Amino acid sequence: MRNVKNNISKPRYSKPFSVRLKADFRRNKELYLLLIPLIAFYIIFKYVPMYGSVIAFQDFSPRLGITGSDWVGFKNFIDFFSDKSFIRILKNTVIISFSSLIFCFPAPIIFALLMNELRSKIFTRSVQTITYLPHFISMVVICGLIRRFTVDTGFINDIIAFFGGTRSTMLNNPKLFVPIYIISEIWQGLGWGSIIYLAALTGVDQQLYEAAMIDGAGRWKQTLHVTIPAIMPTVVIMFILKIGNILNVGYEKIILLYNPLTYETADVISSFVYRKGLLEQNWGYSAAVGMFNSVINFILLIAANKLSKKYTETSLW
Amino acid sequence: MKKTNLLRVVSLTTVLALAAAAVSGCGKSNTASEHGSGVTLSDGESVYPVKSDDTLTVWVALNDQAKQNYTNMAETPFGKAWLEKTGVNIKFIHPTSGNVSEQFNLLTVSKDMPDVILYDWYNVSGGPQKYIDDGTILPLNDIIDKYSPNFKAYLEENPDVARAVKTDEGNYYVYPFIRGDEKLTVSCGPIVRKDILDEYGLKVPETIDEWYNTLKTCKEHGTATPLSFLFKFEKNGVFSGAYGCPNSFFLDDDGNVQYGPAQDSAKDYLAEMNKWYKEGLLDNNISSLEQTDIDSRFLTGDVVASIGYAGSSIGTYLTNEKNSNPSFNVEAAPNPVLKKGEKSDFGQKDNIYVPQNSAAITASCKNIELAARFLDYAYSEEGSLLLNFGIEGESYEMTEDGPVYTDLITNNPDGLTMSQALSHYMMLGSGPYVQNVQYIDQYYQYDQQKNALKIWSDTNAAAHKLPQTTFTSEESKSAATITNNLSTYVDEMWMKFITGIEPLDKFDEYQAQLKQLGLEEVLGYYDAALKRYNKRN
Structure with a gap:
């Protein structure tokens, strides 16, 4: 990972690019063949649909299509910015995103570091398997579980009641929505998210630890001065990628968990897009909101990459 | 070397075979819909079973009760009888339950819609007229006039219904679900x-x-x-x-x-x-x-x-x-x-016209006449009996007081509840037909239910x-x-x-x-x- 930048952004080859490409292609044609489906995937599912974004500037009607629908300029955007719920959904989206960045992002890293310190193989394996599980359960089921756990007769309330607290259905309390969302998010993503860090950890040169030990470093010092610097590039890359998705709070989990009482803290851009687009069939408007979201994400991604390049010398490109 | 060659040959033939299957598959479905023989009947009359080789596709949510035993409406005794009596080949397409409205919205965006869609066409966003203007569904006035004598007669006899099931522009847009009696609206x-x-x-x-x-x-x-x-x-x-x-x-x-x-x-x-x-x-x-x-x-x-x-x-x-x-x-x-x-x-209190599961003919329909004749059957006397009561001798008997459900429905030998049994033999809940009031008296088996109907009906809700x-x-x-x-x-x-x-x-x-x-x-x-x-x- 640390070499990514060196290889890509500072080519040191003397021959022209086309010549090198040809030579490389001849040598690795099977690998290029394997690449085709991936490239096709991106073109078909990521690039081709982009032209559809133009409906953000239309009063779009599916039957008339993109060529037949009326152009309305920035009307959809203006409507969105002047919408009563604009401030609220933007605020909620930002709050949920940043909370998840602050709490959900470091969790798998810490978890991976802890796993790395374990010596018992069987224990490690079983903990890993258990923590991966929630990732494979469908979102609908996960949300069903969360609802059951937090309802006033659920087990979390049993614990609260045991210690003398009062029972309440937590998902009806707007103040608790974000904590529930974040905590369950950590639970869902902890094991799965740690895989990449565990992989990075296996790549750390064991000699470094030996050297540190000779210098008198204990476990904690080793972690601080060897392990963490070693996985830092991975962490930074993951962080930049995360920033690029910062406003993408998935609508599935939100709409499965919210109810009228928690709209004020739970309604986010994506659930708004879902309601406008799929339920009200306000396609153009919905596309405009989605586009707004993407543009913000794009800007954040570029900014994060720039900053990272400047200060940590690790970057995506 | 030989091995690799063999592998290459095998994979190549597989790919070719798949491609050929795909191409021929498409070809087949096209020819079927384009060159199928049309219905040959003069405008006014309808004779069932209709003779046609065409297959119509009908998009309809399968009743939750029926879903417990069947995966497709065509497999139910009711579905079989419906197709047999009308003589029309139907392929039913059922959306997965839970998010029917999302699937409907995506469906109507696509260019290739089923021939007939059963849905709440009244509450669609933008209203039914918009779907006619956009060319999603067909205005039915001429079609009813020409190919649906039973439904036409019903509309003429019931001007209040006729007024409710059209747009302000005067377009009929569905073959509707009609509560045949005030009693059925509560x-x-x-x-x-x-x-x-x-x-x-x-x-x-x-x-x-x-x-x-x-x-x-x-x-x-x-x-x-x-x-x-x-x-x-x-x-x-x-x-x-x-x-x-x-x-x-x-x-x-x-x-x-x-x-x-x-x-x-x-x-x-x-x-x-x-x-x-x-x-x-x-x-x-x-x-x-x-x-x-x-x-x-x-x-x-x-x-x-x-x-x-x-x-x-x-x-x-x-x-x-x-x-x-x-x-x-x-x-x-x-x-x-x-x-x-x-x-x-x-x-x-429902309106007499219940928009759920009312049938619209889409712009993609290749054989409009056939679709119209198929849907019109439900508004005929014989068809009405089928959609309300099922199959005579099986699910109901004709008595002096009208059709009466048999034990198969009311006291099912396999232990099915009445609504489960009904869902196999009739269009339970709603659908493009006129609901018969005699259904409800038998469907409500308990006195508490019959009382409930009386108690809840005693309001000024209609006004x-x-x-x-x-x-x-x-x-x-x-x-x-x-x-x-x-x-x-x-x-x-x-x-x-x-x-x-x-x-x-x-x-x-x-x-x-x-x-x-x-x-x-x-x-x-x-x-x-x-x-x-x-x-x-």
């Missing part, structure tokens, strides 16, 4: 555990005060949550109706369109509900309930009052508890009022029900946005007022906010739509 309302009330010496409550006292007494006797119901039922105005503020648009006594949540009386309603909530009479999870949560607690007696259906609540409960708990009893309560002896102005007006394309977009914003806001604020998160002092602010969200504007649209409706001929 199906849900408040229900109580009669056995528990009797035990505590309570009568079935009629006024809001009586309701309060009843619930309070139950609470004192240890009932966990005396009242629990899905809040969406307040759209019909059950408790809110007593205060004259159902959570919907309605006609006031002068025939003007009003919005319930904006009425001053809503404040009193919310104050009362807040009181019930605080005292633990009203379920504290009211904002996030599901019907199954309520059903189970109603049966255990943790809930003594709810809002439910005569069929799926009262009927199901009684059947469930018949053996295990013989003392169990559930009765309907009248829609509550403020003053004793008055009749509620609201409560659930306050908004007729099925339609918006113009221009109105509808803005009307949809405003009504959606209004209802989202009202749902949220009502919950907050009831649970006490927002104090009722904020009610004035709330009313002002409704105005800001465009209430006046949307009332104007409704007003104009109502005028146009009254002008329809």
